[in-house]
Amino acid sequence: MIRKSPDPESCIRPEAAEVLSGSFLAASRLIRRIEAGDPAVLADLADLFPFTGNACVMGITGPPGAGKSTLISGLIRRFRDLGLRVGVLAIDPSSPVSGGAILGDRIRMQSHAADPGVFIRSMASRGGAGGLSRVARDVLVVLDALGLDMILLEPVGSGQSDTEIASLVHLLGVLVPPGTGDGVQTIKAGILETADIFIVNKCDLPGVPEAVADLRGMLHLRSRPGWVCETCARTGEGTGELADYILSRRTEIQSWQNRAPAIRDHFRSLVSRLALAHLEKQVADRIEAFLAVPENDRAASDNPYRLARELVEQLVRP
């Protein structure tokens, strides 16, 4: 645990304190407020943030049917055997098309639902790409502060971009279905560049050695290192080795030096989002005040393009 001690002068809000005590209920309440866009939740997140840095967040992506949920189930079992607390954040696509898959995933994970060391939550990605990252980043702070050691993030369906998932996690794993050797070709280029761990799953199927060789060859060509492993999620073969590898990366992930760039990015997006929300309101007020003058209103209706450029110049003068 590398939890930092909070400032002894500061006082922690009761909701945040409950989360710190490990209450799943309090965490769920806070997450619901984050999803609802409650601005007051930022004060709670500010209370929680100094207690984060324990969790290792891993994204697990891959084509539908590759065995994501079964693999996640196996990893949860292994982490629990080691006494770790685990969180699963399933990100539903905004499209209703794959509703069935989400339900299926939930059912498959039911076996862990009663385990007090496993927190499972699904989150709708609600259209706006930026919206998902924002909400997910805040939710991950809550899960980390809750004391979870490993958080598995599963993008369900294709509702989110791979770069977006990569920006949220410490480690990105991709399931590669073996087969006729074109498994590697079916993975999107973005994932091939950003993933840390390549999991050739269903290793009882033919084509596994070819897929592994393809991946190793591909990794030679890219600048960042990557790890290739074989698993059979259904029988559990290889899952333990994968879990151990993930844990071996944890210390490095937890170091402040490695966390700092992501936190800085988080700060940038927080400030920019909050400031722009305010400024948007200020701009809207200025526009209404401008249009309240009859000759401005007439001129704006005569040529909105011409007048817009004039008003904008006034508005953005630093």
Place this chain on the structure above:
Amino acid sequence: MIRKSPDPESCIRPEAAEVLSGSFLAASRLIRRIEAGDPAVLADLADLFPFTGNACVMGITGPPGAGKSTLISGLIRRFRDLGLRVGVLAIDPSSPVSGGAILGDRIRMQSHAADPGVFIRSMASRGGAGGLSRVARDVLVVLDALGLDMILLEPVGSGQSDTEIASLVHLLGVLVPPGTGDGVQTIKAGILETADIFIVNKCDLPGVPEAVADLRGMLHLRSRPGWVCETCARTGEGTGELADYILSRRTEIQSWQNRAPAIRDHFRSLVSRLALAHLEKQVADRIEAFLAVPENDRAASDNPYRLARELVEQLVRP
């Protein structure tokens, strides 16, 4: 024609002048610049705007297979017989799923492609909902300035919201498939509230009188009036009557009084978009300047939530 005379002092850019002379090629070039987000295009749009107000923009929506493209083809034929110049703007959904339908639509409209009085263009809705309205609104200015009399806007697939389409057009028509009487129930509530014209298409199918009666009953319940008609797009039956009704609404649509609220909204969104793009850049610069101070950088990494709120207060001070 209610084209306003431009200010005799002002000079029109050559690109805009070419559009005003009716050049489809110049219009296509300008539209491409709008889609690419070229900021300089606003100057051309400012040149063109005083020459708009001639076109009547009608949206035609309806479930897939309801016969939208065939109906549009029939309307084009009728408008052309009356000597009107016609534009068709097909808005492709961002989802690649219905790619086939778009191609099909294009092929069906091929018969008009060689007609110098018909301008057909398809536009990708490119993800962001707001992005579509912005681009479409600017493109409609070009089509109007090009001298087109009728512009038919066809949302292809379900990539865009109905309220978004309604905000772009003067008249909204919805195709209602007849059938077992549940046709009306299958139309989304939003469309039932916003549509102006309800077109019971394929009137050789059973269930037409029931669908018409259902629609008339529904229109009694809503505050705005609406018009119900029967067409058979395939044989052309009823299409002439529909076209004549649309044209009968044109004078009212062209009146400055009726156009002003939409132009005012256009002005609001233009100013807000341009101003926020500038402000976003200013905020980003301020954040970098802030983080360039080592102790700020350290503090931001220690607790991004706490420091974000402090910095935001400085940034948004009016």
